[in-house]
Amino acid sequence: KQEVTQIPAALSVPEGENLVLNCSFTDSAIYNLQWFRQDPGKGLTSLLLIQSSQREQTSGRLNASLDKSSGRSTLYIAASQPGDSATYLCAVRGSQGNLIFGKGTKLSVKP
Amino acid sequence: SAVISQKPSRDICQRGTSLTIQCQVDSQVTMMFWYRQQPGQSLTLIATANQGSEATYESGFVIDKFPISRPNLTFSTLTVSNMSPEDSSIYLCSVENGLKGFFGPGTRLTVL
Numbered sequence: 001k002q003e004v005t006q007i008p009a010a011l012s013v014p015e016g017e018n019l020v021l022n023c024s025f026t027d028s029a030i031y032n033l034q035w036f037r038q039d040p041g042k043g044l045t046s047l048l049l050i051q052s053s054q055r056e057q058t059s060g061r062l063n064a065s066l067d068k069s070s071g072r073s074t075l076y077i078a079a080s081q082p083g084d085s086a087t088y089l090c091a092v093r094g095s096q097g098n099l100i101f102g103k104g105t106k107l108s109v110k111p
Numbered sequence: 112s113a114v115i116s117q118k119p120s121r122d123i124c125q126r127g128t129s130l131t132i133q134c135q136v137d138s139q140v141t142m143m144f145w146y147r148q149q150p151g152q153s154l155t156l157i158a159t160a161n162q163g164s165e166a167t168y169e170s171g172f173v174i175d176k177f178p179i180s181r182p183n184l185t186f187s188t189l190t191v192s193n194m195s196p197e198d199s200s201i202y203l204c205s206v207e208n209g210l211k212g213f214f215g216p217g218t219r220l221t222v223l
Binding site for chain 1: 115142144152153154155156159203205207210211212213214215216217219
């Protein structure tokens with residue numbers, strides 16, 4: 001059974017810092033991995049999608065990497081801003097088509 | 112991309128009652144997914160709804176408790192039946208487009 005773990009559970013940084021969020025999964029047989037952002041009272045916003053054959057994806061200040069063989073992904077956020085404060089969720093898509101989520105990392109960026 | 116709306120956005124319900132949540136997508140999709148996010152927890156898949164067939168439920172979820180309808184390719188409903196405080200959660204509808212997951216804004220349910 002696929003399990004997804006995110007470390008740390010919570011992170012507080014001053015504005016401007018670069019930071020890394022970690023995600024690990026137990027079964028490397030995935031179709032893709034997706035990073036989401038969840039804001040309080042709102043749904044999920046997709047940030048980056050990495051196909052199983054890819055190593056990384058970039059969007060603006062965000063860079064996500066995938067090492068499928070070791071079951072790991074990282075989300076790198078450059079020059080963090082207070083508006084980046086949210087919960088970041090990692091999810092892998094397995095053979096059944098559904099997404100399996102980690103518990104998330106709650107990020108707080110202090111001005 | 113896909114734009115998903117859900118109704119209601121939130122509700123407070125009494126124990127023993129039922130609530131039906133609606134999910135509308137702006138394009139036709141084969142599969143729609145219903146997830147639950149309990150307080151402090153991550154998202155857990157309840158069931159997958161395909162048009163024209165019965166929903167497929169994950170372990171720990173049953174049709175009597177969470178009946179699902181999928182009358183067409185853009186709409187689905189999830190009913191939370193005979194509610195208890197343990198059902199207090201955010202319920203989210205999701206679709207897949209190009210192997211990418213898109214989510215509705217969620218329905219925040221509180222059961223007293």
